[in-house]
Amino acid sequence: MSQTYDITLRIAYSYQSPAAASRTLLRMLPRTLPDQQLLYGVVTTDPAPDHRIDDLDFFGNPCTELAHERRLTEIDFLFKGRVLCHEPSRGLDLSCALEDVPREVAQIQSIAPESPHHFLGASPRLRPEPEIAAFVRDCVSPGLSALAAVDAVSAALHEAFAFDPGATEVTTTPIEAFRARRGVCQDISHVMITGLRAIGIPAGYVSGFLRTIPPKGQKRLEGADAMHAWVRAWCGAETGWVAFDPTNAIRAGTDHVTVAFGRDYSDVAPVKGSLRSSGSHKTTHHVDVVPV
Numbered sequence: 001m002s003q004t005y006d007i008t009l010r011i012a013y014s015y016q017s018p019a020a021a022s023r024t025l026l027r028m029l030p031r032t033l034p035d036q037q038l039l040y041g042v043v044t045t046d047p048a049p050d051h052r053i054d055d056l057d058f059f060g061n062p063c064t065e066l067a068h069e070r071r072l073t074e075i076d077f078l079f080k081g082r083v084l085c086h087e088p089s090r091g092l093d094l095s096c097a098l099e100d101v102p103r104e105v106a107q108i109q110s111i112a113p114e115s116p117h118h119f120l121g122a123s124p125r126l127r128p129e130p131e132i133a134a135f136v137r138d139c140v141s142p143g144l145s146a147l148a149a150v151d152a153v154s155a156a157l158h159e160a161f162a163f164d165p166g167a168t169e170v171t172t173t174p175i176e177a178f179r180a181r182r183g184v185c186q187d188i189s190h191v192m193i194t195g196l197r198a199i200g201i202p203a204g205y206v207s208g209f210l211r212t213i214p215p216k217g218q219k220r221l222e223g224a225d226a227m228h229a230w231v232r233a234w235c236g237a238e239t240g241w242v243a244f245d246p247t248n249a250i251r252a253g254t255d256h257v258t259v260a261f262g263r264d265y266s267d268v269a270p271v272k273g274s275l276r277s278s279g280s281h282k283t284t285h286h287v288d289v290v291p292v
Helices: 098-106 130-138 146-160 172-182 183-197
Strands: 002-026 035-044 051-056 062-068 072-086 203-210 228-234 241-245 255-262 271-276 281-291
Touching: 002 035, 002 203, 072 255, 098 146, 098 281, 130 146, 130 172, 130 271, 146 183, 146 228, 146 241, 172 183, 183 228, 203 281, 228 255, 241 255
Parallel strands: none
Antiparallel strands: 002 062, 002 072, 002 271, 002 281, 035 072, 051 062, 203 228, 203 255, 228 241
8 A cells, every 4th residue: 555645844043133153954854665665855944044055964864054143033844745645564573572672673783773782772862761661570570582571562652642732841850751641742752762771672752743644434643743752673584673653542653754863863853053142943844644
């Protein structure tokens, strides 16, 4: 099964006082992957930058570096494009036993971007959390396959968390969200990644989009009104990376459009940068993912 989407993402900033010396790094362009093709698309800014470089980061994510030398009172970042998504293969569970994952990781003789070694230890936004580790260990049992264990953790977190956009901010730590049992997709994904790493499963963060209009008769997924986040888990050498959406307790499929992979949100934030300014600023964020 395949699905094509027309996608629009607009992130806009307005500044109380004019901002100067703006340097920005964007990750807004969807990736091309075995199960996903960027048919066409472009990232633009208004006003246009004085300097621009389009490149790939270490993990292979498309990124755009911008420099604005003029003073800015507002700026818009816009992606418009079309993406074709294919349903990932869901054959037999050929993943190794949960207890065998560390041995299979150790046999990987590579530190290439897809290597599981990058996704096991602490990362800029994530560190070991004993409370989260204990919760995840209670979700799994001896004899489970790695894939079944990740499914169990995803389902348990979906059950434990209330989706609440007002409960957290982008700077909320995983342990704060976990103790509150409330948050958004970023929080739930960060908690799941922290817990999976604690039981020896390499796990990373995915940013992207969710289908905005659900198929007839199906419920709208949580997180479809903004950029979404989910989790990639490495389930052994035979199975490799599998994507899970703990916010909705499902495997990522044709409803999900991937923009960037990373260790945590810091590696995939759609807009990062610096500028010189004073006073406050406002941000608006708009997403449309429309089936063609």
